[in-house]
Amino acid sequence: PGADFVITSIAVDREKCWRQDWEVPAKYGIRQPLGENGGPGAAFHTARNAPMLLAIAKDMEKHCPQAWLLNFTNPVPRMTLVARRYSCIKTVGLCHQIGMGYGIVAAVLAKDLGIEMPESGSESDMFHAAAKHSHELLDIKAAGINHFTFMLDIRHKQTGEDLYPLFARRLKEMPPSVQPLSRRIFAAYGVFPATGDGHLAEYTHWTHDPQTKPWEKYGLHLYDWDGAERGRDEMWRRIEAMAAGGPLEGRIKTGSGERAVPIIEEMLLNKNAYEVAVDIPNDGYIANLPDGAIVEVPGVVSRFGIQGMGVGCLPEPIAALCRTQMTVASLAVDAAVLGSKELLLQAVLTDPMVNDMDQGRALVDEMLQLQAKYLPQFQGK
Numbered sequence: 430p431g432a433d434f435v436i437t438s439i440a441v442d443r444e445k446c447w448r449q450d451w452e453v454p455a456k457y458g459i460r461q462p463l464g465e466n467g468g469p470g471a472a473f474h475t476a477r478n479a480p481m482l483l484a485i486a487k488d489m490e491k492h493c494p495q496a497w498l499l500n501f502t503n504p505v506p507r508m509t510l511v512a513r514r515y516s517c518i519k520t521v522g523l524c525h526q527i528g529m530g531y532g533i534v535a536a537v538l539a540k541d542l543g544i545e546m547p548e549s550g551s552e553s554d555m556f557h558a559a560a561k562h563s564h565e566l567l568d569i570k571a572a573g574i575n576h577f578t579f580m581l582d583i584r585h586k587q588t589g590e591d592l593y594p595l596f597a598r599r600l601k602e603m604p605p606s607v608q609p610l611s612r613r614i615f616a617a618y619g620v621f622p623a624t625g626d627g628h629l630a631e632y633t634h635w636t637h638d639p640q641t642k643p644w645e646k647y648g649l650h651l652y653d654w655d656g657a658e659r660g661r662d663e664m665w666r667r668i669e670a671m672a673a674g675g676p677l678e679g680r681i682k683t684g685s686g687e688r689a690v691p692i693i694e695e696m697l698l699n700k701n702a703y704e705v706a707v708d709i710p711n712d713g714y715i716a717n718l719p720d721g722a723i724v725e726v727p728g729v730v731s732r733f734g735i736q737g738m739g740v741g742c743l744p745e746p747i748a749a750l751c752r753t754q755m756t757v758a759s760l761a762v763d764a765a766v767l768g769s770k771e772l773l774l775q776a777v778l779t780d781p782m783v784n785d786m787d788q789g790r791a792l793v794d795e796m797l798q799l800q801a802k803y804l805p806q807f808q809g810k
Contacts (some may be wrong), residue, residue, distance in 0.1 A: 524706025530623030768806030
């Protein structure tokens with residue numbers, strides 16, 4: 430009671446259910462890249478998390494109606510829409526994925542920016558190493574929907590120089606294995622994705638065909654559910670050790686890099702601070718996307734809350750892809766909250782990863798049966 434801010438980062442039986450979200454559609458010929466935020470798996474991810482998120486928002490209406498809900502729960506746009514559409518709570522969605530975009534640009538321009546890169550390591554290691562310095566040197570304006578944003582402007586933070594032309598040239602010098610899907614989209618549409626290939630692939634219809642196997646062409650890797658479970662067990666072991674008086678370590682000591690605490694400070698101290706990415710209802714911020722839909726744009730934070738930055742229009746083909754995802758998200762949210770099997774089926778069939786209506790209906794029926802204990806809102810309907 431009386432809280433000023435509530436932070437949510439929740440999931441229901443995360444790895445077990447996520448694996449089912451991937452494996453069941455795969456039985457019906459839909460090989461999702463991740464199945465977390467887009468694709469048919471995301472419809473069930475939404476259906477499991479939405480009731481919990483909404484219950485928290487309803488408790489906030491009773492106990493702290495003026496508080497802000499800072500939501501990290503995936504799928505971020507859908508959970509943010511749940512709170513916005515079905516409660517009166519002030520809500521913003523937050524995600525660190527824009528950091529991948531900064532890391533990619535910094536790595537590609539490392540020599541030009543004077544960034545020292547590791548001599549060995551994975552592509553991910555390279556991007557994370559570059560990202561440590563990127564916010565000091567780069568100003569990237571990206572917009573779209575969460576995990577599906579596009580760089581509209583890349584500039585040197587200190588000089589204001591437009592770095593997009595240089596980035597495009599240096600990108601051609603990178604090995605073909607570096608972000609191949611993002612590069613194909615950049616070549617076709619003229620804007621570079623800000624999220625990395627893994628999440629980008631969740632929203633496109635070019636990445637799941639079991640006959641052409643595009644995941645091999647683009648080097649898309651599945652989520653390591655077993656590894657994530659082991660990592661979570663280890664995380665809790667370390668937390669318990671620290672709580673028992675052991676030395677602080679890891680992110681507890683260094684910070685996570687997530688923006689919740691800085692945003693709280695920016696509101697309380699009226700800092701008028703710039704944030705590179707916030708997920709909020711569109712209010713003309715992206716001119717060719719529908720108002721009210723959840724978009725990810727830069728924003729300014731003050732004691733008055735969070736104000737998005739207008740970025741104009743996305744390239745129309747990119748906007749069309751976003752609009753489809755917004756429709757799918759809206760259907761999935763209403764289905765999850767209302768317990769409507771009809772809307773759930775519509776969400777799955779409207780998703781660009783589903784090519785066959787019979788397969789879509791069959792996977793919905795199987796998932797509702799398989800996850801019945803997690804989806805009580807659909808039972809008996």
